[in-house]
Amino acid sequence: MAAMNPDNQITLLHNGEAYFPMLEAALDRAEHRIYLESYIFENDQTGRRIAEALRRAALRGVKTHLLIDGFGSDSLPKTMIAYLEEAGVSVMKFRPKISPWTFRRRRLRRLHRKIVVIDRQLAFVGGMNIIGDIEIPGCKSPHFDYAVSVEGPLVHQIYVSCRRLWLRVSWSHHLRFIRDRDHARHIPPPKAAGHMRSSFLVRDNFRHRRDIEDAYLQAIDQAKSDIILANAYFLPGVIFRHALVAAARRGVRVVLLLQGKMDHRLAYYASRALFDSFLDAGIEIYEYHKSIMHAKVAVIDSHWATVGSSNLDPFSLLLALEANVVVDDPDFAAALKDSLEQAIMMEPKRLSEQKWRSQPIMLRLISWLSYGLTRILIGIAGYAPKTDR
Numbered sequence: 001m002a003a004m005n006p007d008n009q010i011t012l013l014h015n016g017e018a019y020f021p022m023l024e025a026a027l028d029r030a031e032h033r034i035y036l037e038s039y040i041f042e043n044d045q046t047g048r049r050i051a052e053a054l055r056r057a058a059l060r061g062v063k064t065h066l067l068i069d070g071f072g073s074d075s076l077p078k079t080m081i082a083y084l085e086e087a088g089v090s091v092m093k094f095r096p097k098i099s100p101w102t103f104r105r106r107r108l109r110r111l112h113r114k115i116v117v118i119d120r121q122l123a124f125v126g127g128m129n130i131i132g133d134i135e136i137p138g139c140k141s142p143h144f145d146y147a148v149s150v151e152g153p154l155v156h157q158i159y160v161s162c163r164r165l166w167l168r169v170s171w172s173h174h175l176r177f178i179r180d181r182d183h184a185r186h187i188p189p190p191k192a193a194g195h196m197r198s199s200f201l202v203r204d205n206f207r208h209r210r211d212i213e214d215a216y217l218q219a220i221d222q223a224k225s226d227i228i229l230a231n232a233y234f235l236p237g238v239i240f241r242h243a244l245v246a247a248a249r250r251g252v253r254v255v256l257l258l259q260g261k262m263d264h265r266l267a268y269y270a271s272r273a274l275f276d277s278f279l280d281a282g283i284e285i286y287e288y289h290k291s292i293m294h295a296k297v298a299v300i301d302s303h304w305a306t307v308g309s310s311n312l313d314p315f316s317l318l319l320a321l322e323a324n325v326v327v328d329d330p331d332f333a334a335a336l337k338d339s340l341e342q343a344i345m346m347e348p349k350r351l352s353e354q355k356w357r358s359q360p361i362m363l364r365l366i367s368w369l370s371y372g373l374t375r376i377l378i379g380i381a382g383y384a385p386k387t388d389r
Helices: 016-029 045-059 078-086 154-174 211-222 238-249 265-272 275-280 314-319 330-346 353-357 361-380
Strands: 005-014 033-038 063-069 090-094 115-118 122-126 146-151 196-203 226-231 253-259 284-288 296-300 304-308 322-328
Touching: 005 016, 005 154, 005 330, 016 045, 016 115, 016 122, 016 146, 033 045, 033 154, 045 063, 045 078, 063 154, 078 090, 090 154, 115 154, 122 154, 122 304, 122 322, 146 154, 146 304, 146 322, 154 196, 154 322, 196 211, 211 238, 211 296, 211 304, 211 322, 226 330, 238 253, 238 275, 253 265, 253 330, 265 361, 275 284, 275 353, 296 330, 304 330
Parallel strands: 033 063, 063 090, 226 253, 253 284
Antiparallel strands: 005 146, 005 196, 033 115, 115 122, 122 146, 196 322, 226 296, 296 304, 304 322
């Protein structure tokens, strides 16, 4: 498991109503440097609000960097990018979108991280893109999602990761590294801010291919009382599934809070192909229907918790650039666990074994075909893992 860093203060933020006002206020306090990474940056009310905060920062002399994904943010108008750049915001796209009909590997390597670092003193990490909470027709409730604010020594690691990725993307865009020798000369290092032990985990295609998955697996293998996973796109490999089943069979309560609305049809049906073995082992499965469930969080044994951008599916675990914060703290874990349990109580749509067994055979067939197609797509991309993880 990744080493835990002491002396941090990690604050849980539930949904955009908690996250975006805090983010905007932090951007307005920035004095030296901002890095913002997002898979989606939408030209809606929320996106324009954050764009204006970035412009204000740049206009007062803050070095402001915006890195967005070329596929997820493909709809962001060029006029919006120009509007940001004319104020001094540096904007780059990670792997600009290419033809949807090609199966080249790099098409599937996306920037899925959602990170903001301000003055090397404060960071935000989580699952929320720069987009309004409600953008699905007929959906009146906000997306169910989380982020955390981070203060303390851990912020330095997050800062280094963002800067390193920015320089790497600048090389791919300009075939040269952007000189930035004074990047931290005038920015004091972060000091102790609390008592929480935490770590920052990334998934990339270099040295950290399995860090997030391995942290989950170690925590699951050591679980003694309960495991609660809330994940929007849940299609883990065999080793991960076996770890959950083994935990349930040794008496650990295992709860899965999954997407109930059909956001992406293929992913929705593919995940349901796994339900037989989970229900056989006594794992509780709840489907969230109140709104779009976009969370990627977990709580284990009331002290270990993680919040981040990584789904538990092949695209997040094997392809995309992801980032999670892991916290080993009973107070933080209790806050996240209470939030998840409230959601489960409000949405009592538990999938019973009897109901699942009685579903039409056609739905079962569609689930298995979707699962097979997903695995084939991963294989075509050249990422079918040797250990089927």
